Each structure stands twice: as structure tokens, then as C-alpha cells.
Amino acid sequence: MTPAQSFSDGPIRSIVLRKDEDGNISTSYEDTSVDPSFLGEGDVLIEVGWSSLNYKDAMALEGNPGVVRTWPLIPGIDAVGTVIHSSDPRFGRGDEVVLNGTGLGENRHGGYTQRLSVPAESLLHIPFNFSAQQVGALGTAGLTAALSVNALVDQGVKPEDGQVLVTGSTGGVGSIALHLLNKLGYETVAVTGRREAYAEYLTALGASDIIDRAELGGQGKPLQKGRWAGVVDSVGSHTLVNAIAQTKPNGVVTACGMAQGPDLPGTVLPFILRGVQLLGINSVEASRELRRRAWALLSEHLDTSVLDDMTTVVELADVASAGADLMSGKLHGRTAVRVH
Numbered sequence: 001m002t003p004a005q006s007f008s009d010g011p012i013r014s015i016v017l018r019k020d021e022d023g024n025i026s027t028s029y030e031d032t033s034v035d036p037s038f039l040g041e042g043d044v045l046i047e048v049g050w051s052s053l054n055y056k057d058a059m060a061l062e063g064n065p066g067v068v069r070t071w072p073l074i075p076g077i078d079a080v081g082t083v084i085h086s087s088d089p090r091f092g093r094g095d096e097v098v099l100n101g102t103g104l105g106e107n108r109h110g111g112y113t114q115r116l117s118v119p120a121e122s123l124l125h126i127p128f129n130f131s132a133q134q135v136g137a138l139g140t141a142g143l144t145a146a147l148s149v150n151a152l153v154d155q156g157v158k159p160e161d162g163q164v165l166v167t168g169s170t171g172g173v174g175s176i177a178l179h180l181l182n183k184l185g186y187e188t189v190a191v192t193g194r195r196e197a198y199a200e201y202l203t204a205l206g207a208s209d210i211i212d213r214a215e216l217g218g219q220g221k222p223l224q225k226g227r228w229a230g231v232v233d234s235v236g237s238h239t240l241v242n243a244i245a246q247t248k249p250n251g252v253v254t255a256c257g258m259a260q261g262p263d264l265p266g267t268v269l270p271f272i273l274r275g276v277q278l279l280g281i282n283s284v285e286a287s288r289e290l291r292r293r294a295w296a297l298l299s300e301h302l303d304t305s306v307l308d309d310m311t312t313v314v315e316l317a318d319v320a321s322a323g324a325d326l327m328s329g330k331l332h333g334r335t336a337v338r339v340h
């Protein structure tokens with residue numbers, strides 16, 4: 001009997017995405033213990049306690065082909081759980097672990113299931129000062145915010161260099177980035193389309209000023225007044241181009257997302273006339289060392305009460321409707337998914 005089979009007796013509740021012959025997509029909440037292939041493949045079998053809801057998960061739950069690369073698929077790009085069995089010496093039974101990205105919920109079964117085999121290579125022990133729920137709440141968005149902030153710091157952006165702009169600021173990446181930057185002593189300015197509802201929230205996360213999303217969302221001049229020492233962008237398109245055009249000489253811009261769009265309708269002028277640097281952030285394939293450093297940053301600087309205040313918990317059975325809410329702008333901060 002393989003380790004996977006020995007733990008597949010009893011129901012395993014999972015969310016499964018399927019596409020029929022006519023291309024119709026369905027999402028079901030079901031017992032997948034009947035089919036061992038739903039346990040996935042990897043060196044470490046975990047009992048998943050928590051996952052999270054990210055923008056990419058919401059896209060997957062809509063059946064977006066840019067995210068869902070194989071059918072049927074258990075979505076969920078994050079998995080936080082307890083090791084049941086490991087053939088990798090770095091992990092033992094009972095260890096609490098987290099895996100973000102690495103194809104989970106895209107080209108291999110993800111965290112919206114109670115039991116999952118995962119690859120050891122990108123698996124990490126959860127930080128000692130976080131609960132499994134908090135690690136689930138942070139999820140890929142928290143990891144990505146930390147990767148972005150570490151990238152700014154690594155490129156030499158210092159608090160005394162000036163303000164850092166954070167776009168998509170009420171969202172997962174934006175909220176955590178604002179908070180981390182604030183804790184590191186940076187002055188931040190938040191861009192949001194929901195100023196009226198969330199001004200207080202953004203100010204509490206440390207934003208010293210708030211800019212309406214519409215101000216950056218359209219075509220702007222190729223070079224604008226230099227205002228930002230750094231930018232954390234999760235929005236792309238015109239917003240990113242305007243943010244780059246407003247970055248001070250030798251400033252650094254990180255780009256991780258495309259909530260406005262995947263296009264980059266700008267010019268090279270900020271790069272060649274101001275030495276602005278544009279850094280791409282890819283959490284899915286980030287090296288183990290980058291992940292370790294990002295989680296260390298979160299562990300050291302994140303105030304867990306701030307995280308708890310911005311966290312909504314949804315049950316696994318309800319994640320599809322929560323995904324629709326995220327896509328229609330009804331959520332903010334982070335959404336943790338209770339799996340077990």
C-alpha cells in the first residue's frame with residue numbers, strides 16, 4: 001500500500017473544476033477519496049487545513065484557460081497543512097508546512113482539498129509566530145507583497161529616498177505591501193478605486209495619502225513629475241505605465257499583476273532618461289531562497305492583529321461564490337479558506 005492510499009480511506013472533501021465536451025465548466029464540492037489521482041503527486045503528503053482566495057484562484061474558479069491548464073482540476077494556489085507522510089528528510093510527520101504557487105491550482109491539483117501530495121522542493125515550514133490560519137490568510141498575495149518589498153530593498157530603495165506608491169491597494173498584495181512598507185519605515189501613497197469606502201482602512205495600513213485609481217488609469221505623458229522612490233504595482237496597464245513615468249531618477253518599480261490589464265502601453269523614456277528600474281515579480285516559480293526570505297520578512301515585520309483585521313474566512317464549500325465576489329470588487333484585504 002502506498003502512503004497516499006493508506007490515507008485515502010474516509011472522505012476527502014474537495015472543490016473540483018470540470019469541463020465537458022461542449023466546453024461547459026462546472027465547479028463541484030465533492031468527496032474525491034474515490035479517485036487517488038486527486039491526491040496529486042509529490043514527496044510530501046499533507047492534511048490541508050487552510051488555503052486562500054487570490055485573484056488567480058478567482059480566475060480559476062471561472063474556468064479561465066490562462067490559469068486552468070489541466071482538467072479536471074482541484075484549484076487553490078496555496079496549501080497550508082500538516083505533514084502526514086514525507087519521503088524528504090527535511091519534513092516529518094506532524095510538521096506544519098506551506099506551499100504557494102509552483103503550479104498548484106494551475107497545472108496540478110491545488111489546496112482546495114483536505115489531502116494533497118506536494119513537491120518538497122518549494123515547501124517551507126510555517127513561521128513559528130504565525131498560526132496555520134494566518135499563513136493561509138497571507139497566501140500567495142502575502143508572499144508576493146513580501147517578494148516585492150524585498151526587491152525594492154535589495155535594489156537599494158531606502159525610506160529617506162521618498163514615497164513609495166502602492167497600486168491595487170485595498171487588494172491582497174496591495175494591503176500587505178502597504179503594511180510591510182509602513183513597518184519598515186517607508187512613507188506610502190495608496191492608489192484605489194474605492195477611496196470612499198476604504199480611506200480609513202488604507203490610512204490605518206500606513207498610507208499617508210490616497211490617489212484615485214482614475215488619475216492613473218488612462219493614457220498619460222511619457223515622462224511626468226518624478227514623485228516616487230519606489231512603486232509596488234499589482235495592476236499593470238496604464239496604471240503601471242503612469243507610475244513608471246512618475247518615478248524619480250533611479251527609482252525602482254515592481255510589477256506582479258494585471259488587475260487593470262496585461263498590457264504595458266508606455267515608452268522607454270523613464271528607463272533611459274531617469275534610470276528607472278522595472279522588476280518583474282513571479283511568486284509561482286520563486287526560488288526556495290526567495291520564498292524563505294519573503295516569509296522571514298513577513299514573520300519579522302507583519303503585525304498579526306493587522307492581518308486578522310483584514311481577513312475574511314470562508315468555508316471550502318463556499319469558495320466559488322467568494323471568488324465571484326472577489327472578481328466583482330466586493331472583497332478587500334485577504335480571504336482565508338478553511339479546508340479542514
Ligand SMILES: NC(=O)c1ccc[n+]([C@@H]2O[C@H](COP(=O)([O-])OP(=O)(O)OC[C@H]3O[C@@H](n4cnc5c(N)ncnc54)[C@H](OP(=O)(O)O)[C@@H]3O)[C@@H](O)[C@H]2O)c1
Nearest residue numbers: 055144168169170171172173192193257258259260282283
Ligand atoms: N506575479 C505573481 O506572482 C502574482 C502573485 C499574486 C498576485 N498576482 C497578481 O496581482 C494582482 C492582484 O492580486 P490580488 O490577489 O492582490 O488581487 P485582489 O485582492 O483582487 O486585489 C486587486 C486589486 O486591484 C485593484 N483593481 C481591480 N480592478 C482594477 C482595475 N480595473 N483597474 C485598476 N485597479 C484595479 C483593486 O484595488 P482598489 O479597489 O484598491 O483599486 C483590487 O482590490 C492580480 O493580477 C494577480 O493575478 C501576481
